[in-house]
Amino acid sequence: xxxxxxxxxxxxxxxxxxxxxxxxxxxxxxxxxxxxxxxxxxxxxxxxxxxxxxxxxxxxxxxxxxxxxxxxxxxxxxxxxxxxxxxxxxxxxxxxxxxxxxxxxxxxxxxxxxxxxxxxxxxxxxxxxxxxxxxxxxxxxxxxxxxxxxxxxxxxxxxxxxxxxxxxxxxxxxxxxxxxxxxxxxxxxxxxxxxxxxxxxxxxxxxxxxx
Amino acid sequence: xxxxxxxxxxxxxxxxxxxxxxxxxxxxxxxxxxxxxxxxxxxxxxxxxxxxxxxxxxxxxxxxxxxxxxxxxxxxxxxxxxxxxxxxxxxxxxxxxxxxxxxxxxxxxxxxxxxxxxxxxxxxxxxxxxxxxxxxxxxxxxxxxxxxxxxxxxxxxxxxxxxxxxxxxxxxxxxxxxxxxxxxxxxxxxxxxxxxxxxxxxxxxxxxxxx
DNA sequence: ACAGTTGCATACTTTGTGGTAGATTTCAAA
DNA sequence: TTTGAAATCTACCACAAAGTATGCAACTGT
Numbered sequence: 369x370x371x372x373x374x375x376x377x378x379x380x381x382x383x384x385x386x387x388x389x390x391x392x393x394x395x396x397x398x399x400x401x402x403x404x405x406x407x408x409x410x411x412x413x414x415x416x417x418x419x420x421x422x423x424x425x426x427x428x429x430x431x432x433x434x435x436x437x438x439x440x441x442x443x444x445x446x447x448x449x450x451x452x453x454x455x456x457x458x459x460x461x462x463x464x465x466x467x468x469x470x471x472x473x474x475x476x477x478x479x480x481x482x483x484x485x486x487x488x489x490x491x492x493x494x495x496x497x498x499x500x501x502x503x504x505x506x507x508x509x510x511x512x513x514x515x516x517x518x519x520x521x522x523x524x525x526x527x528x529x530x531x532x533x534x535x536x537x538x539x540x541x542x543x544x545x546x547x548x549x550x551x552x553x554x555x556x557x558x559x560x561x562x563x564x565x566x567x568x569x570x571x572x573x574x575x576x577x578x579x
Numbered sequence: 580x581x582x583x584x585x586x587x588x589x590x591x592x593x594x595x596x597x598x599x600x601x602x603x604x605x606x607x608x609x610x611x612x613x614x615x616x617x618x619x620x621x622x623x624x625x626x627x628x629x630x631x632x633x634x635x636x637x638x639x640x641x642x643x644x645x646x647x648x649x650x651x652x653x654x655x656x657x658x659x660x661x662x663x664x665x666x667x668x669x670x671x672x673x674x675x676x677x678x679x680x681x682x683x684x685x686x687x688x689x690x691x692x693x694x695x696x697x698x699x700x701x702x703x704x705x706x707x708x709x710x711x712x713x714x715x716x717x718x719x720x721x722x723x724x725x726x727x728x729x730x731x732x733x734x735x736x737x738x739x740x741x742x743x744x745x746x747x748x749x750x751x752x753x754x755x756x757x758x759x760x761x762x763x764x765x766x767x768x769x770x771x772x773x774x775x776x777x778x779x780x781x782x783x784x785x786x787x788x789x790x
Numbered sequence: 791a792c793a794g795t796t797g798c799a800t801a802c803t804t805t806g807t808g809g810t811a812g813a814t815t816t817c818a819a820a
Numbered sequence: 821t822t823t824g825a826a827a828t829c830t831a832c833c834a835c836a837a838a839g840t841a842t843g844c845a846a847c848t849g850t
Contacts, residue, residue, distance in 0.1 A: 402838085403838070412798080415797090415798060423838080479691075483607065523756075535739075535741075564772060623829090626810080630826095
């Protein structure tokens with residue numbers, strides 16, 4: 369067996385452990401979940417987990433870090449793209465919405481269990497969160513300077529927009545009344561208004577006073 | 580000693596216990612806080628707490644329930660008042676903002692520790708949350724019908740607005756860059772835009788195309 | 791086929807903390 | 821001052837769950 373394959377298998381095992389842990393932490397809380405429960409779901413025993421992770425908190429750290437990394441990536445990718453700030457903001461919100469919906473458990477577990485994330489992971493997460501806010505704020509600022517957006521306080525608007533989308537992890541249910549794409553479209557619309565973008569400038573929208 | 584005074588003292592003691600518990604739960608998490616720590620802060624011992632509360636979860640239940648009750652009251656009071664929907668929404672958001680800022684620990688602890696709130700309190704909380712959403716949604720609906728607001732989906736807009744304000748518990752710091760009143764004013768402005776209210780109709784605002 | 795290494799289960803220890811029984815103090819009323 | 825009850829402390833228990841020592845089994849490479 370080539371040694372690359374061992375690593376691949378080890379990575380797969382880690383992934384499966386994280387998968388079950390994330391689901392149980394999401395459903396029952398971090399402290400409300402025992403490692404024996406996680407092991408039982410995987411049809412293994414506790415030492416199996418300990419042979420792949422340092423301790424229980426390491427599981428939480430990985431789960432939380434992934435949620436943050438994906439969120440940052442969604443925003444960063446869209447922000448760094450070409451196009452006018454309105455288009456880029458729309459795309460950033462769309463991707464962030466999908467991250468929240470597709471990785472709801474990661475995001476929810478992180479925000480709830482923040483306090484128990486190991487310091488090393490927590491530091492990395494805080495850096496990513498700072499970068500997330502900076503990217504988003506910079507995009508709003510740019511839009512302001514181009515006269516596309518209008519807000520009194522960019523920092524506050526950033527928090528408001530970020531919160532509006534992040535909050536989705538509390539109410540989103542897969543397979544609900546609305547499709548994921550529809551939810552994302554709607555949220556984009558609401559965000560655009562929040563930052564004072566005049567959607568009547570876009571094609572296919574009725575200006576307010578047409579007669 | 581009149582028996583009324585005993586009750587008053589008992590209530591005071593309960594309040595002090597809740598006060599310290601709330602602060603510690605907020606700072607360290609519910610499971611991260613021991614009852615011995617709470618007792619130590621009060622300069623008493625554990626059985627003192629048990630003579631006033633059934634168990635640890637009862638503390639959490641009371642803390643969580645209060646946060647929800649105050650949030651609901653803020654929205655309900657403003658919604659049930661007279662005035663046009665825009666004024667009432669503005670007032671509702673203002674009061675809700677102040678609840679989040681003044682009772683941040685209650686709100687934060689509830690959202691984080693949701694899973695560990697006893698069933699009885701949890702049921703009452705869920706009823707209040709449903710009422711919160713209904714009141715807010717009804718107000719948006721009313722504003723829609725009067726042509727003041729414009730959103731594609733009232734339910735989604737309600738969640739977005741509620742989330743934008745609720746999320747404040749994650750970033751608000753007392754004594755920060757902006758005053759509480761200023762933050763509330765700004766949030767009202769952002770919410771009004773989100774629901775499609777045309778603020779240029781208000782006095783003192785410049786219409787977009789004046790020349 | 792065999793040696794050596796890796797991986798995991800059995801079964802155990804340890805510790806922290808929620809919760810409690812019973813002793814003791816405090817205090818109002820007589 | 822005495823008394824009885826309410827309030828609170830001292831000291832303890834029970835137990836759950838994180839983490840581990842030891843050994844066995846299953847692969848890998850020669």
